[in-house]
Structures are given as C-alpha cells and as structure tokens.
Amino acid sequence: MSAQVLTYLFVGLSFALYIGIAIWSRSSSTSEFYVAGGHVHPLANGAATAADWMSAASYLSMAGIIAFEGADGARYLMGWTGGYVLLALLLAPYLRKFNKFTVPDFVGDRYYSQAARLVAVVCVIFISFTYVAGQMRGVGVVFSRFLEVDINTGVVIGMGIVFFYAVLGGMKGITYTQVAQYCVLIFAYLVPAIFISLTLTNNPIPMLGLGSTLAAEPVYLLDKLDGLTTELGMTAFTAGNKSTIDMFFITAALMAGTAGLPHVIVRFFTVPRVRDARISAGYALVLIALLYTTAPAVAAFARVNIINAMDGLHYSEAPEWFGKWENSGLIAWIDKNNDGEIQYRGGAAMEQKPVYDLGRGASGERLLTNKITSNDNELYIDRDIIVLAHPEIAQLPNWVVALVAAGGLAAALSTAAGLLLVISTAIAHDLLKKTFRPNITERQELRYARLAAAVAIAIAGLFGIYPPGFVAEVVAFAFGLAAASFFPVILLGIFSTRMNKEAAISGMLTGLIFTFSYIVYFKFISPETNSAAHWWLGISPEGIGSLGMILNFMVSFVVMRITPPPPQEVQDLVQHIRVPQARPSSQ
Template sequence: MSTQALTYLFVGLSFALYIGIAIWSRAGSTREFYVAGGGVHPVANGMATAADWMSAASFISMAGIIAFAGYDASVFLMGWTGGYVLLALLLAPYLRKFGQFTVPDFLGERYYSKAARVVAVLCLVIVSFTYVAGQMRGVGVVFSRFLDVPIDMGVLIGMAVVFFYAVLGGMKGITYTQVAQYCVLIFAYLVPAVFISILVTGNPLPPLALGAEAGETGQSVLERLDGTLTDLGFAAYTEGTKSTVDLFAITLALMVGTAGLPHVIVRFFTVPKVSDARRSAGWALVFIALLYTTAPAVAAMARLNFVETVNGTAYAEDTPEWVKSWEGIGLIGWQDKNADGRIQYAAGAPFEGAPDFSGETGPSGERVLTNAPTGSANEIYVDRDIMVLANPEIASLPGWVIALVAAGGIAAALSTAAGLLLVISASVSHDLLKKTFRPGLSERSELMAARGAAVVAILIAGWFGIHPPGFVAQVVALAFGLAAASLFPAIVMGIFTRSMNKEGAIFGMLSGLTFTILYIGRFKFGWFGGGGEEDWLFGISPEGIGAVGMALNFAVAFGVARVTRPVPGTVRALVERIRVPSGAGAAGVH
C-alpha cells in the first residue's frame, strides 16, 4: 500500500475513533458540557491534560524551532515544562477546591464583581484565540502535505472535525477524545524518533542519543552538528545568540503563562476530588515528559539529516523527493542563485520574507521566486513547522511511519484546538450570559448558547488559521505572554492574598493585557511605526514581554487596592476556605 493510501487510512481511522467517542459521550447537561460531569478518573484526566497541553506547538513546531534556533530555543523546554509544574503545584488544587466551571467563574466570585468576570472573559478570549490560531495553522500544514490539499482547505477540514466532537460532546466528549488523541500523538512522536535515533547513533533511546556517537565519526550528535553548521557559516548549535535578559524574560513569560492558560486549568475541574486534581497533575507530567525529553534529540537529528541529505545535491538528479513535495505547497523554496543546478544551504536569509513563487519553472527545475536577494549565499528556505512532519521522509523511514506522524500531528492540533474553543464557548454562555446578562437562563437554553458560541468560535479560529501571524510555536509563545500578563496575577492574588479587592484585580488585568498587546503589536505587526531590536524595552523581545506585563499587573493591582475599598469579610473567609483544609486553623495569608 502506498504512503498516500496509508495516510488516508490512518487519518480516517483516527477521525472515526474521535467521532465515535463524541457520539458515545454526548453531553446531556451543562455540567457535562463544561466539566465532563466532574467524574473523570485521574489517569484518564492526566492523559487528556497531556493531549490538551501538547498542542501543535509541542508536536509539530517545538522541535522545528529547536532544530533551527538551537540553544536559544531551550526557553520553550524550560518555560513550558516548568510552567506546568507551577500550575500543578501552586494553582490546580486550590482552583479545584473552589469548584466552579471556568476561570472567569473563579475570578468573578473571588473578586465579587460582574465587571471582574467580564474583564476575565475578555482576557480569556484574546489569549485563547491567539493560541488557537497556531493550532489551526498546524492542522492546515499537516493536511496540505499528507492529504494533498491546499493549506486553507486543510484548515476547513480541521474545523469540521472539531465542530463535530466539541459542539456535540462538550468537555465530556473532548476529555475522552483527548485520551485517544494522546495515545495517537505520543506513539506517532516516539516511533520515528526511535527509528532515527537507531539509524544515526545505534542508540534506541532518543534522549541519550544526543551524547552518543553519530556514525563512525568519533563525535557525538551535538559535536557533529556544531561542526557541520559552523562550516556552513551558521552559529554553533549549542551556543546562544539571545541576551541573558531576553532568555530569562521569555522563559518566565512561558512559565507563568502556562499557569494562566484557561484550557489547561479547566482540566482540573473535571475530577471528583481535590486529591484527584493533584494525582492527575502528576500523571499528566509523566505523559508530557515522554515527548518533552525526546524533542531535543528529534530536533538535532532532523537538522543534521536535513543538511547532510540536501546541501550540495543536484536538484534534478539527487535531491530527495520529499523536498519537491514540500516545495509544491510552498513550505520549502529553492532559488538557484549561482545557476549550478545544486542546492546551496548556508547562513543568511534565502528570501525577503516568505518565499514568493512566481508560478514559473526555472532552468534547474525549481519554482522561480520573485523575492530572492542576491546578497545571500543561502538558496533554500525551510518552514520550521515541517521538520517533525518531514523527519520520517528525511530519514527514509517506511510509509506507515510517515502516515502515523500525519495522524499524530493532526491529533495534537485538534486536541488543543477543541479545548481552547470549549473554554471560549463556556465563558460566553456561562460567564457572560448566565452569570452576567441573563441570570434567569434555563439550563437547556444555556447549553444551546454554549454550542452556538462554540460554532462561532470555530469559525473565527478557522479564519485565524488561514491568516496566521507567524509560525506555530511563535504564535503560541505570544499567547503565553498574554496569559502571563493578564490572568496569572489575578488568579495567584485571588488564592494567596485576602486583601486584593475587585478594583485592584480589574485594573491590574487591563493594564497588563493592554501593555502587552501594544508592545507585541508594535514589534510584530508594525503598529505605531514599528521598531527593531534596538528599540526593545530592556532588550526584551515580544515573546518575552509578558513577563514585564505580569510585573505591571501586580504593581497596578496592589497600588489600586491600597487606595480603594477593602475586601468584604465574606470574601476573606472564602479565601480562607480555599487555602486551608477544614479544621486546620487560621490561614497564614494576608
């Protein structure tokens, strides 16, 4: 059976599984739609959390950005994994003890204010749509390559699948679908990683392969990659180019942004007890670690294989077919600048921006580009989001492995997209309608509103997937910065500080969110005349500015709280109950 047929088979079977689970677990009440009835087993919830957490950014894009950025991309590993530990230990048990459906629900009750609830919904929607744009882009990339459809059509197919099981099953359907998606995605990630690890080093454990000898060179994978890249004019793979301040800021923004992500937090509302929230957090960390300890090895070996199989090859005779396949959908581009018929991979920008294909074929067989500068020796452009997906092809693995990776990439993107879309719909139907503007809304009407909001959210997410503001991991990093600057401080202060009032929380969230959006808008999208690296505040990039936004949020919140009315006694008692088990005495908070 051909690779294409295997891909259709694997993806089709996985879709049938997801839809079957959605039908079996159809939500019949708002509690099942929002929190899966609150009865999910900790191990199952751990798997679902891992699938929710390991999005297209983790599966598709993280290894790709590490492959090309090397040491500088370690911020993703440290920030995302450290942030999950922070969430599991610092916030999850207390939020589960509070016992509400959504993050705005907690903030609205804790800060005794409909305005706080509405501001929290605003923050949640902005963060979630920024995040989901990356997921839908990932879906489009996978479909376009492996199912031979345009990227835009791939996004539309993904929207249709998510629509079915998210709108029908709600959190109940999503939870059990994500258990299946985790099994698919982790198997799809580990199998090619083990294959490639054995081929490159003979060691079947990818995390150990980084330090193992690559072939018979006498050098480890990292040493060989360092030498190969420096010979081509690139910086050494194991040396960073970012400043220490920027590395610290990005890592912190990713870490605290993780702890403020609403679609991950809501997973801890789906278990029966507080102790189950802790247990499911532990299981999720185990499941997440399987991918995150493997990703650095996948990245390094993918970059090494790419250079050694592509650089210097004659395009017409020797260049692997996978290069031409990805070139066909615009995610690889080559311009024969020196007219020698061979691909030259070197330091420097191959094109001005993304490749702009003219639709014509050049003398060497390449698709002619109209924006290739002559000052750079580099002739090939590679979209970072394709490295994990192309890895099996680069290493000439069997067709069934390529098909498996396609199914895994789709599972990773769809699992997180569904979780994000659900928290958006729950916030609109539960927090805006039921708890704010239409308190008399019946449960049936609320459930219908939730499903309607999910439909609208899917349509908007699809538009963002077709018009993404960057590659997957980059878009997701911006979402984490927005979460760090807006929701995280309000949640932490709501749990650990009895004296934080509604005015402080509201102004803190608005100031942190506004500052971060304006900063990202200026340096990513050219607002207010744009600016370069020399204009960055404290030398911090847009990906790390969420850390400054968080500090601003805290400062404004405490400043406003000092000059406004104190917190009512009933709310102080609420914080006491959240923080301390019954009979344990007074809490040591202030």
C-alpha cells in the same frame, strides 16, 4: 502500500475512534458539558491535559524551531513545561477546591465584581481565538500535504470532526477523545524518533541518543553537529544568538502564561478531589515531558540529516520529497553560483518568505521574486515542515510517514476542541447565565453552550481558510496577556486575603494595557524597529508579558494597601479554598 493510502487509512481509523468515543460519552447536563461532571480520573485528566496543551505548535513546529535555532529553542522547552510547576503548586489545587466551572467564575466571585468578570471573559475569548486559528491552519496544512486535498477542504473536514464531538460531547466527550488523541500523537512522535535515533546513534531511546556517539564514527552527536554548523558558517548548534535577559523574560512569560491559560486551568476543574488536582498536574507533565525531552533530539537529528542530505547535492538528484515541499512553497532553492548544486550555509538565502514567480530555472527549480541575499546560502526550509518531512528525509518506511500525519491531526484537533469548549463556556455560562440572562434554565443554558460551540467552530474554520496574515504575530499575545493578566490576579486571589477588587482591576488593566501596547507597537505600528537595539531593556515583544506581570503585581500591592479590604465573606472564601476539607474547629 503507498504513503498516501496508508495516511488515509491511519487518519480514517483515528477519526472513527474519536467519533466512537464522542457517541459513547455524550453530555446531558451543564456540569458534564463544562467540566465532565467533575468525575475524571486524575491519570485520564493528565493525558487529556497533555493532549489539550500540546498543540500543532508543540507537535509540528517546536522541533523545527530548535533544529534551526539550537540552544535558543530552550525557551520553549522550559517555558512550556515549567509553567506546570506553577500550576500544580500555586493554582490547580485551590481552583479545584473553589469548585466552579470557569476562570471568569473565579475572578468574578473572588473579586465580587461583574466588571472584573467581564474583563476576564473578554481576555478568555481573545486568548482562545488567537490560539485556535493556528490549530485550524495546522489541520489544513497536514491535509493538503499528505492527503493532497485542498487546504480549505482539509479545514472543513477538521471542523466537521471537532463539531461532532465538541458540540455533542462537551467537556466529557472532549476529555475522553483527548485521551485517545494523546496516545495517537505520542506514539506518532516517538516511533520516527526511535527509528532515526537507532540509525544515527545506535541508541533506541531518542532522549539518550541526543547525548550519544554517532553510529558512523566515535564522535558525540552534538559535538559533530557543532562542528558541521560552524564549518558551514552557521551559529554552533549548542550556542545561542539571543541575549540572556531576553531568554530570561521570554521563558518567564511562557511559564506564567502557561499557568494562566484558561483552557489548561479549566482541566483541573474536572477531577473529583483536591489531591487529584495535584497529582493530575504531575501526570500531565510526565506525559508532556515524553514529547518535550524527545523534541530536542528530533531537532538535532533533523539538523544533521538535512546537512548531510542537502549540502552539495545536485538538484537533479534531489529526492521526491524535496520537489513536493518545493511545490507546497515550503522549500526553496536559489542557484546563486549557477553550479546546479545546493549549497547550505549560514544566513538567510533570501529576504522574507519565498514568493514564487511561475517560471522554472535552468535546473528545473521554482524561481523566486524575492530579493536575493549576498551570502552563500542557497537553501530555504520552512521550520514547520521539519517534523513532517523528517521521516522522508531519513528514508523511513511509508507507514511511519503516514503515522506522523495522523499524529499532527490529533495534536491540532485536541487543542482546538479544548479551546472551543472554553469559548463556548465563556459565552453560555459567564456571559449569559452569570451576567445578562441569569434566569435561563439549565436546559436552555446547555442549548446556548452547544450553539456557542458551533458558532465558535465556524469562526475558527474561517480563520483557518482565510488566515489573517498576523496569526504568528498574535500568538505572542496569548501568552503575554495570560501572564500579565490572569496569572497575578489568580495567584494573589489565593495567597492574599487582603487582595481586593480595586487592586485586581487596576493590576489587570495595567498589565494588559502595557503588554498589549508594547506588542502592537513593535509588531504592527513600527515593525521595522523590532530589533534588540530598540527594545526596552532589550526585551522582545515575546518576553514583554513578564514585565507586564511584574507591573501588575506592583500596582496590585500598592492599590490593595490604600483601599478597603474585601468583605468578610470573600475573606472566608479564600480561607475555604486553602484547605482541602476543613474539620469542625472543636477537633
């Protein structure tokens, strides 16, 4: 069977599975809709958290980024896993004991302030929409490349599926669908990695294959890759380009941001007990680590395979996938020296992303209108296609290619659903029930939650169809803002009884305004100065959330010392959440 028929088959089967689960696990109360009734087994919650967390970015983009950046890619590997240590040790068990539905719930109750609750709601909605836009786009890209439907049709199909199980099933439906999606996505990620690892290194375990010798010659894979990259005038694979201070701050921002992301935190409200929250974070990280320790192997394998397959290849002999991706606008070749062969070297082949004019060149390649750079590199490969294209580059069987597409959809849909649920909860619960319409009944609240989920899906779909040009830029916002706002406020709310309303609000505002302004300045107001020479202390906008977080902590410490302590009942609340189950003091 052709790859396309198989893709239809796999994607169709996986979608049927998700819909079946959604029908089986409908929600009938707000508690089930928001937190699955708090009855999820910690292992199931771990798998759901892993699927929720691993988005189109983890599945489709991360290995591609590492393939081209080598050592610098470590900021994502460590940043997006290390946050779980913070989550498990500092936040999850206490938030579980707090036993409410949302992050704004905690902020509002702990800081006895509707203003603080509102700031939190606005942050939650902003962070989640930023994130979800990218997911819908990912769904569209997979559909358009593998099922050869229009990107917009793909987005609409994706919206339909998410609508079905998020609106019907709420958190309960989403949780069990995410468990299935985790299984699909990890299987789809590991199978091609195992195949490629076997071919390149004879080692069936890709994580170990990365540290093995090549099947073809007795040289370590990474040493070979360092040699190849240096020879072609690129940065050696195991050496980085980023400064140490920037790596440090970016990694810290991603870690604290991960721990402060509302759609991750809310997953720990769904398990029955405090001890389940602790172990559940462990399960989640094991399941995430399966993909995250494989990603650097996939990256290195892909880099080797691309160099071997591409450099010196005559364009007329280029394989079928090359032309397909060229037609999608994600691969480009400029025959700088007019020899008809592809030269793959260091440096960018042209300025900016490729813009095609309609003509074809002497060898049949698509011509570009971009300004050509003066180096020898003739090849542009978009990073986002590495995971999708690698099975074809490595000439794996068609069913593996089809599987990867189904996995990519699982990753994007599971994350989108989790985020949409957080948005609908923020609107129905935090805004309506807790702020503006406290008198609505549970039935009404549930109806509003479903309505909010439906509207959120429609908006997310619009973002996917008309992607704002700045999607990639604003992702830095999501982590930076979560790190600079939620993380310090929740942490101090648990670990300091002295932490009060005044300190929380001034700290959050300082962190938010500082981080927001820095990113807006370098990304939108003055993008031409966005380089290490102009950054404050050499910290890029990607890493500035860490500094925002430090400022938040400093302001909070000062303000809490010069303002009155929180009321007694709030101090009692802090004591209450610190202990899994208090015994009568007579014991």
